[in-house]
Amino acid sequence: DAGVIQSPRHEVTEMGQEVTLRCKPISGHNSLFWYRQTMMRGLELLIYFNNNVPIDDSGMPEDRFSAKMPNASFSTLKIQPSEPRDSAVYFCASAMSLLAKNIQYFGAGTRLSVL
Amino acid sequence: EDQVTQSPEALRLQEGESSSLNCSYTVSGLRGLFWYRQDPGKGPEFLFTLYSAGEEKEKERLKATLTKKESFLHITAPKPEDSATYLCAVQDAYGQNFVFGPGTRLSVLP
Numbered sequence: 001d002a003g004v005i006q007s008p009r010h011e012v013t014e015m016g017q018e019v020t021l022r023c024k025p026i027s028g029h030n031s032l033f034w035y036r037q038t039m040m041r042g043l044e045l046l047i048y049f050n051n052n053v054p055i056d057d058s059g060m061p062e063d064r065f066s067a068k069m070p071n072a073s074f075s076t077l078k079i080q081p082s083e084p085r086d087s088a089v090y091f092c093a094s095a096m097s098l099l100a101k102n103i104q105y106f107g108a109g110t111r112l113s114v115l
Numbered sequence: 116e117d118q119v120t121q122s123p124e125a126l127r128l129q130e131g132e133s134s135s136l137n138c139s140y141t142v143s144g145l146r147g148l149f150w151y152r153q154d155p156g157k158g159p160e161f162l163f164t165l166y167s168a169g170e171e172k173e174k175e176r177l178k179a180t181l182t183k184k185e186s187f188l189h190i191t192a193p194k195p196e197d198s199a200t201y202l203c204a205v206q207d208a209y210g211q212n213f214v215f216g217p218g219t220r221l222s223v224l225p
Contacts, residue, residue, distance in 0.1 A: 004158075033213070043159070043202065043215040056212070091158050102147070102206065104213070106158030 004107035006092050012113045018080040021110045024073055025094030033104060034067055034077050035091040043091070049075065050097075082114045117142045119216035121203055127222045128193055136188040136201055136219045144208025148186050150179050151202040153218070159202055162188075193223045 005024040013019055025032050033048040047057040049069045057067070064083070069075040079086055089111050093104040122137045140148065147166050151159035163172040165181040172179045176197065178189040188201055204215040 042217040045213055093158075103149070103161050103164060105161065108158050
């Protein structure tokens with residue numbers, strides 16, 4: 001299996017622009033998680049889906065952030081408009097389920113720089 | 116609110132010098148505690164899952180243990196390739212909330 005695939009690996013954009021991050025989970029996994037990692041705050045859970053349905057988006061920092069999962073093999077995290085403080089590494093992870101013995105497998109991340 | 120703290124923040128060891136990393140947690144019923152390893156520029160890589168106090172798991176030079184309030188990651192005779200950031204995370208009893216600790220940055224010098 002190719003693992004969790006994220007694109008792009010690096011994104012540089014200017015303040016005010018729209019940014020879309022993409023994730024393809026491991027086939028057969030029905031839970032998907034979006035995280036943000038910064039030096040100051042570490043790894044923070046933004047939102048997670050189960051069976052393509054958003055379960056908890058309480059970690060999404062502002063209305064500028066939105067996430068979708070139109071099908072079991074694809075998810076997007078969108079920031080509109082982007083701001084310099086959004087600069088971070090964004091990780092996507094997938095798991096078999098939300099229940100016990102649930103192991104999250106992470107992608108390589110997208111490093112976002114907002115100038 | 117679920118919380119996870121890790122200590123030390125950073126640790127430098129000589130090759131072969133054994134040590135332990137600590138993960139302390141408060142959670143509304145623990146469903147699982149996870150250890151991950153993260154190399155620079157990469158995503159966290161799963162190491163262990165522990166579910167109940169007294170449980171232990173081993174993998175090569177690493178051994179993870181769990182009590183009701185904390186977990187330890189013991190590193191025996193480490194090698195330079197063990198250098199990484201080690202992250203601890205907890206999953207609560209409802210099986211939905213995942214909280215990661217800040218990590219311990221380990222450097223093993225040859």
